[in-house]
Amino acid sequence: MSNIHTYADLPSSDDETSTPFLASHYTNPSSHGSSPPEDSFWSLNIHPSHYQPIHFLFTLLGCPCFIGPPFSRTRLKDYLRLLVTFLFYVSIADIIMFIVELAFCGVKMRLYVIPAPRDTNALIGMGAKVASKVRDGQLWRLIVPVFMHAGVIHLIFNMLVQLSFGLGFERHWGILRMIPIYLIGGVAGNLVSCVTAPMSVSVGASGALLALFGAKFANVICRFASLKPEERMMSLFSLSFIFFFSCMFSFSESVDLGAHTGGFFMGLLLGMILFANHVKNRALRTVSIVGGAVGVFLFFTSFGLLVGFGVGWR
Structure with a gap:
């Protein structure tokens, strides 16, 4: 984002x-x-x-x-x-949307050679996240920005993460898990951004991508007891790498930290539900499902109310 x-x-x-x-x-x-x-x-x-x-x-x-x-x-x-993966077609949609952005918003050159949309007002018209408009009922602004990007570098970087990490996740999790994690995570990220950065106009898939990382944490936690020692070591290495990458990714300049944080925690909560079948203990499996479901409900309820009342807005 x-x-x-x-x-x-x-x-x-x-x-x-x-x-x-x-x-x-x-x-x-x-x-x-x-x-x-x-x-x-x-x-x-x-x-x-x-x-x-x-x-x-x-x-x-x-x-x-x-x-x-x-x-x-x-x-x-x-x-x-x-050709039968969800993220492949999401990536195509990202490219098409960016071409449309350049067509409708004009082109400005960053660092002399990097094209980016020029007219911010046109981006707003296309569906960029604007907290005040979300508050007025334009809820589609929580999902459309997931497919929009602020420039070529922004697009390429997000697609690189999406296709390198995301495709592997989708192969092992399945498309029926990938779709809700990606889309709901993107919506959650934009919702949190409306609270933490209400005066900003934001676009990007970063909230959805961080949701994938959050879901990966939940996936490893749910499977941890059934993993072999060497698989546990590899999983811990994978989580450490993802944590480092997420931190580096989130604290860069011009990054919407609220969207990243919201996406990550929504992915974690959804993962608790979707990967609960890997938990061997029945009681813990129930706790994972119920806890995740309650967490998702409280997440959208609390941040929805914060946006509705304009908490933190100037």
Whole structure:
């Protein structure tokens, strides 16, 4: 979420099957006792003995074509699976919306070469978050800004996070969990932003993206007791990395911290509900579901009332 304005201010082969190594090791790496990182959307696509730290970096950055042959059967299956993911189409919608923004708002150049929307009033007309208008009943301003961005860098960065982290989450969680976490998390982030930054005009998917990180925390917590020791270590490493990344992401200049915080905690609450099936103890499972549901209700009730009464507005 970005505040954009304030009122106060291995060799390849044409035929995989012609080489036994390519046919067996690229197409089914898991059969050799190795698999891609837990949160990776992309298959390993190389023999496990050739997997290097740089490959993990490529996976993390959403650059799978650099890992093994880009047109192997394994990779082609990845591309086909990509076409049925929610976040793939969200990313397309983000790009289309940004082109529309430039068309309707005009173009200004940041740092001489980076295009961004010029007319803030036009952005408001397109649906940017404005607390006073949300208070007047324009509730669609809580969801539309999730698909809008303040500039090319803002768009690219959010899409990088969305496609590198988000796709992996969606692969393991399923689309029926991803959709509510992403959309409700985005709405929650904008709702909190109306309270913490009521004089700002904000756009961006950051609240929704932080909701994914919050849900990941809940996912690990719910599964922790059933994980093997080495899986627990990897999960703790993953959570530590996400925590560091989220902090770095949230305290940057021109970032809507309220939207990030709201999105993260909503993702955590939704995760308590959606991943409760991983909790082995029945009583704890019930606590997770009920606690998450009550938390979601209190969240929207309290922040909805704060916006309705204009608490903290000047």
